[in-house]
Amino acid sequence: xxxxxxxxxxxxxxxxxxxxxxxxxxxxxxxxxxxxxxxxxxxxxxxxxxxxxxxxxxxxxxxxxxxxxxxxxxxxxxxxxxxxxxxxxxxxxxxxxxxxxxxxxxxxxxxxxxxxxxxxxxxxxxxxxxxxxxxxxxxxxxxxxxxxxxxxxxxxxxxxxxxxxxxxxxxxxxxxxxxxxxxxxxxxxxxxxxxxxxxxxxxxxxxxxxxxxxxxxxxxxxxxxxxxxxxxxxxxxxxxxxxxxxxxxxxxxxxxxxxxxxxxxxxxxxxxx
Amino acid sequence: xxxxxxxxxxxxxxxxxxxxxxxxxxxxxxxxxxxxxxxxxxxxxxxxxxxxxxxxxxxxxxxxxxxxxxxxxxxxxxxxxxxxxxxxxxxxxxxxxxxxxxxxxxxxxxxxxxxxxxxxxxxxxxxxxxxxxxxxxxxxxxxxxxxxxxxxxxxxxxxxxxxxxxxxxxxxxxxxxxxxxxxxxxxxxxxxxxxxxxxxxxxxxxxxxxxxxxxxxxxxxxxxxxxxxxxx
Numbered sequence: 001x002x003x004x005x006x007x008x009x010x011x012x013x014x015x016x017x018x019x020x021x022x023x024x025x026x027x028x029x030x031x032x033x034x035x036x037x038x039x040x041x042x043x044x045x046x047x048x049x050x051x052x053x054x055x056x057x058x059x060x061x062x063x064x065x066x067x068x069x070x071x072x073x074x075x076x077x078x079x080x081x082x083x084x085x086x087x088x089x090x091x092x093x094x095x096x097x098x099x100x101x102x103x104x105x106x107x108x109x110x111x112x113x114x115x116x117x118x119x120x121x122x123x124x125x126x127x128x129x130x131x132x133x134x135x136x137x138x139x140x141x142x143x144x145x146x147x148x149x150x151x152x153x154x155x156x157x158x159x160x161x162x163x164x165x166x167x168x169x170x171x172x173x174x175x176x177x178x179x180x181x182x183x184x185x186x187x188x189x190x191x192x193x194x195x196x197x198x199x200x201x202x203x204x205x206x207x208x209x210x211x212x213x214x215x216x217x218x219x220x221x222x223x224x225x226x227x228x229x230x231x232x233x234x235x236x237x238x239x240x241x242x243x244x245x246x247x248x249x250x251x252x253x254x255x256x257x258x259x260x261x262x263x264x265x266x267x268x269x270x271x272x273x
Numbered sequence: 274x275x276x277x278x279x280x281x282x283x284x285x286x287x288x289x290x291x292x293x294x295x296x297x298x299x300x301x302x303x304x305x306x307x308x309x310x311x312x313x314x315x316x317x318x319x320x321x322x323x324x325x326x327x328x329x330x331x332x333x334x335x336x337x338x339x340x341x342x343x344x345x346x347x348x349x350x351x352x353x354x355x356x357x358x359x360x361x362x363x364x365x366x367x368x369x370x371x372x373x374x375x376x377x378x379x380x381x382x383x384x385x386x387x388x389x390x391x392x393x394x395x396x397x398x399x400x401x402x403x404x405x406x407x408x409x410x411x412x413x414x415x416x417x418x419x420x421x422x423x424x425x426x427x428x429x430x431x432x433x434x435x436x437x438x439x440x441x442x443x444x445x446x447x448x449x450x451x452x453x454x455x456x457x458x459x460x461x462x463x464x465x466x467x468x469x470x471x472x473x474x475x476x477x478x479x480x481x482x483x484x485x486x487x488x489x490x491x492x493x494x495x496x497x498x499x500x501x502x503x504x505x
Contacts, residue, residue, distance in 0.1 A: 169355045175347050177421070191363045192362070
């Protein structure tokens with residue numbers, strides 16, 4: 001009589017365990033299998049030989065170059081912007097807050113089209129630039145502008161929340177000790193938020209590197225000029241499949257490196273606190 | 274010499290307080306949490322502006338609503354130790370203490386000499402190169418005190434300096450505060466909510482309740498319960 005409820009408890013627990021294991025395994029496999037499949041589709045020889053393919057090399061360098069420049073601009077402009085935005089109340093702040101997040105929900109193709117409509121040769125602003133012989137669309141500059149538009153929220157949002165969460169007493173103490181605002185920002189605010197800022201920067205770099213939709217709409221797909229790695233993967237589908245595969249694997253490796261970097265930084269931050 | 278008259282409308286009540294403190298005198302502001310004690314310190318330091326009033330320190334006017342004078346925080350020469358001893362956790366003990374002197378662009382030899390002097394005074398020389406974030410509560414409080422005093426302020430203000438410290442450290446911080454305030458002959462304001470702190474360290478006590486000064490006098494004469502306080 002007594003053993004039956006215990007027995008049914010045991011069965012219940014076993015079923016729960018099996019259910020949980022199946023759930024975890026299926027989610028993991030769903031995410032991991034496609035990535036693993038990429039590696040199985042090629043051989044090391046094929047991978048390394050196509051690494052020297054000029055299309056691969058030019059796409060790799062163009063991607064690294066544009067993503068680095070985009071990141072630089074986002075950090076140089078985004079950091080002081082986020083700080084000023086956090087520390088001051090001004091009319092329309094809520095609207096600015098919403099605009100910062102807009103690129104996260106806007107489909108990248110729409111962002112690309114919007115940039116084209118504004119900056120294109122016959123665009124609202126672009127038509128005046130073209131009077132001076134300046135053309136932005138379908139240049140490397142357009143690639144960078146598209147990346148900045150799409151990837152900047154990852155850094156700016158992070159910077160904003162770090163500055164908001166920093167105990168105001170640190171900056172206030174520094175002020176009472178006679179430090180100028182610039183000195184406080186450089187010696188107190190930045191070092192105390194550095195780890196978080198770096199992980200935001202790494203995420204931005206990753207997003208810029210993977211940018212596809214806005215780039216192809218606004219910058220086109222010119223090898224060596226605007227054909228970044230994701231675009232070259234797309235072209236590879238129609239032409240040289242191995243090239244597409246090699247670039248994809250390179251992107252997977254870079255993505256993993258980025259994730260590991262962010263994890264390590266987050267861990268360091270946690271152990272600091 | 275500090276002379277401050279502060280009026281400020283707060284959310285639940287208005288703050289109306291007049292505070293005086295002479296050279297070498299420790300005035301304790303006592304009262305419940307939310308009575309307006311920290312608002313008084315923040316107003317004097319310039320972190321917030323009173324609605325009306327005036328604040329004078331050693332003959333110079335720091336704030337005067339009548340004439341529109343409002344000296345910026347960084348030029349007030351007030352040593353302010355915040356609650357929970359805010360040391361800069363990423364800087365070493367040495368760099369914490371040197372922070373104010375460097376901000377004032379003092380010559381490096383002078384900064385080095387003064388920093389050494391203060392580390393010796395608070396007996397923390399052996400931890401000079403330790404990051405302040407790794408210090409114990411009592412050590413942090415001592416560093417915060419020395420950092421504030423190294424700039425040779427005209428006024429010292431301590432906000433709840435004894436919370437989160439053990440008995441030994443409370444005694445030590447009280448002794449240090451008393452010694453330095455007497456030596457430097459500067460006025461000192463200490464905010465606390467414990468009666469025992471007033472008796473140990475205060476020359477004069479102001480009991481603040483709902484933004485008003487309820488009572489002022491010698492620590493030994495504090496009435497039993499002017500304003501409800503958890504006298505520990």
